[in-house]
Amino acid sequence: MELRRRKEGSSFDASSSVDE
Secondary structure, eight states, X not given: OXXXXXXXXXXXXXXXXXXX
């Protein structure tokens, strides 16, 4: 699901805090 988070945008990044 990592790919999806990156594609979604900051919406998931902020929720997942996956901001490399």
